Amino acid sequence: MKLLRMGTEGSEKPCVLDADGKARDVSSVVKDFGPQTLEGVADTLKGLDLAEFPLYEGDQRIGTPISQPKNIYCVGLNYTDHAKESGLPVPEEPILFNKSASTFCGPNAPLYYADHMTKLDWEVELGIVIGKTAFGVAPEDALDYVAGVTVVNDVSERSWQIDRGGQWMKGKSFPNFCPTGPWLVTLDELEVQNLDMWLDVNGERMQTGTTSTMIFDVKTIVSYMSSFMKLEEGDLICTGTPPGVGMGMNPPKYLKVGDTVELGIENLGSQKQTVESL
Missing domain, CATH: 3.90.850.10 (Fumarylacetoacetase-like, C-terminal domain)
Incomplete structure (x- = not known):
């Protein structure tokens, strides 16, 4: 999977790129990608039909792919x-x-x-x-x-x-x-x-x-x-x-x-x- 976070700085939404390279908003099942949220996220997303998730249509800025790391x-x-x-x-x-x-x-x-x-x-x-x-x-x-x-x-x-x-x-x-x-x-x-x-x-x-x-x-x-x-x-x-x-x-x-x-x-x-x- 290709995971990314999109939106204005500090308000990014977790997304996954679908087979067509379009960002799908998966915030309904994953709060974010980063510390305290990464463990198990692949298992959560694996097998889901990305077509059932809405296309991301907010601010097109691509943020960091994970939220702020500690180290x-x-x-x-x-x-x-x-x-x-x-x-x-x-x-x-x-x-x-x-x-x-x-x-x-x-x-x-x-x-x-x-x-x-x-x-x-x-x-x-x-x-x-x-x-x-x-x-x-x-x-x-x-x-x-x-x-x-x-x-x-x-x-x-x-x-x-x-x-x-x-x-x-x-x-x-x-x-x-x-x-x-x-x-x-x-x-x-x-x-x-x-x-x-x-x-x-x-x-x-x-x-x-x-x-x-x-x-x-x-x-x-x-x-x-x-x-x-x-x-x-x-x-x-x-x-x-x-x-x-x-x-x-x-x-x-x-x-x-x-x-x-x-x-x-x-x-x-x-x-x-x-x-x-x-």
Whole structure:
């Protein structure tokens, strides 16, 4: 299933795309998609005749595919070529860090450029959404704890991340640094480790990749993280980016006010953002 939330910000309705790609309002059977509502939602919706649900006819804004998560986690350097372009060794274990939950925004929300930014960068990533509490989960069972996957732009301010010392979180946590969506797609709809990825800046292709080249795959990431922490329903995990980020170019290339970023993942839909002065 392809789940999405549509409507004005803060008043989105849970919807499911039907076979014709039209959004059906399922709010009569599901309150929302997100923390406290994701567990069991696939079972609730499975087998229902979507034609019996009304077409969504409200505000056509596509919101985040889940409501506000409590936690946003990230896996760094999870593609060999990206580690190489970053000048860093390929990790032997997943590199974990956080993004502030306040970065979470819809797939087409603007990217903000503040006066003290100098190296605003892009990263197309596969996002994992946890469907139920996962703690001490074995790799062979890990996918049972995944509600679905989505598209994420792990936006980064490299000068804060690299040049200012400390942990990467400071370069990853500005408002709107985590556009997410448009859809949350359940794993029965796709081969999660065989999805093409792409990202364009001002119409020019910057990133081309595939989830088949992830160093640590989805089940490994979920299992590994659950050995250190309790993953909760609705948590979002950004799983790393393929090569082609601005920081890795020679010379480096970064976003400026007025630039547009478009990105997508096969079977998961696409996003578009414009950089705006804050």
